[in-house]
Amino acid sequence: MSELPSKPTKAPIHAVHRLHEYRKSLSTKPFGARGKKLVRCNLCLLGELFCTCKHRQYLNTNTSFMLIMYNDEVLKPTNSGRLIADLIPDTHAFLWTRTETDTAMLALLSNPTYQPFLVFPQQYVENDQVVVEQITATSLTTEQGITKIPLLVMLDGSWREAIKMYRKSPYLQQMPVLSFAPETLATYALRKGSHDFQLGTAEVAAMALTAAQEPQNGLALSTWFDLFVESSLLGRNRRAKETLTPITEFINAFKQALKASHECAEK
Numbered sequence: 135m136s137e138l139p140s141k142p143t144k145a146p147i148h149a150v151h152r153l154h155e156y157r158k159s160l161s162t163k164p165f166g167a168r169g170k171k172l173v174r175c176n177l178c179l180l181g182e183l184f185c186t187c188k189h190r191q192y193l194n195t196n197t198s199f200m201l202i203m204y205n206d207e208v209l210k211p212t213n214s215g216r217l218i219a220d221l222i223p224d225t226h227a228f229l230w231t232r233t234e235t236d237t238a239m240l241a242l243l244s245n246p247t248y249q250p251f252l253v254f255p256q257q258y259v260e261n262d263q264v265v266v267e268q269i270t271a272t273s274l275t276t277e278q279g280i281t282k283i284p285l286l287v288m289l290d291g292s293w294r295e296a297i298k299m300y301r302k303s304p305y306l307q308q309m310p311v312l313s314f315a316p317e318t319l320a321t322y323a324l325r326k327g328s329h330d331f332q333l334g335t336a337e338v339a340a341m342a343l344t345a346a347q348e349p350q351n352g353l354a355l356s357t358w359f360d361l362f363v364e365s366s367l368l369g370r371n372r373r374a375k376e377t378l379t380p381i382t383e384f385i386n387a388f389k390q391a392l393k394a395s396h397e398c399a400e401k
């Protein structure tokens with residue numbers, strides 16, 4: 135009996151890698167990131183010594199993502215949107231422009247297979263878009279009893295840029311909004327020991343996965359983000375030696391969460 139090919143556990147190149155290459159081809163000069171002298175891995179954009187690519191692996195998930203990236207966001211080594219594409223197989227990435235809206239992006243948003251949700255703070259929502267705090271089976275089932283795949287739409291840029299993208303894109307004002315209650319945000323910030331609510335795109339996506347009833351995948355993305363932050367800081371020598379937590383602890387935390395994600399899918 136021949137073995138069935140198992141699902142790919144990781145893509146050599148994913149949507150954000152491709153968008154990165156494309157965006158670079160549009161630039162006339164190289165992106166001036168801080169730490170220019172640092173030799174970076176082409177894929178994770180971390181310093182080569184701290185590259186995390188060998189740990190990158192897909193989660194078992196029923197959720198899809200669409201990243202709409204502001205201007206040169208995809209070129210920034212600090213961008214955490216790419217971490218979503220690292221772990222979620224069905225991730226799509228587009229550049230935002232005010233005037234020339236990508237037709238492939240619009241086609242995906244109106245694809246009947248998907249139910250898009252804009253992940254965005256409720257206080258900035260205009261129009262009368264439905265706002266939900268959880269994505270449940272009911273929110274994904276049509277009147278005809280067809281179950282759709284949740285497509286979580288993330289506006290990747292600073293909050294100011296995200297608000298601008300929202301206001302200037304009518305197509306973002308025609309789908310339900312997934313927004314987090316202040317308590318949920320506070321609990322997350324507390325768990326991470328952070329003192330402000332400036333969450334990275336990947337952290338917001340982790341919360342969105344939890345809201346989509348995939349808490350184990352939310353945790354996995356959150357630990358993948360922690361490993362990324364720690365590896366970036368190491369690359370920039372931003373840590374005093376005595377405060378170092380061994381990087382293996384971050385790797386192990388991610389591996390454990392990854393295992394939980396795969397076990398959960400086998401049940």
Ligand SMILES: [Zn+2]
Pocket residue numbers: 175176177178179180185186187188
């Ligand atoms: Zn790498």
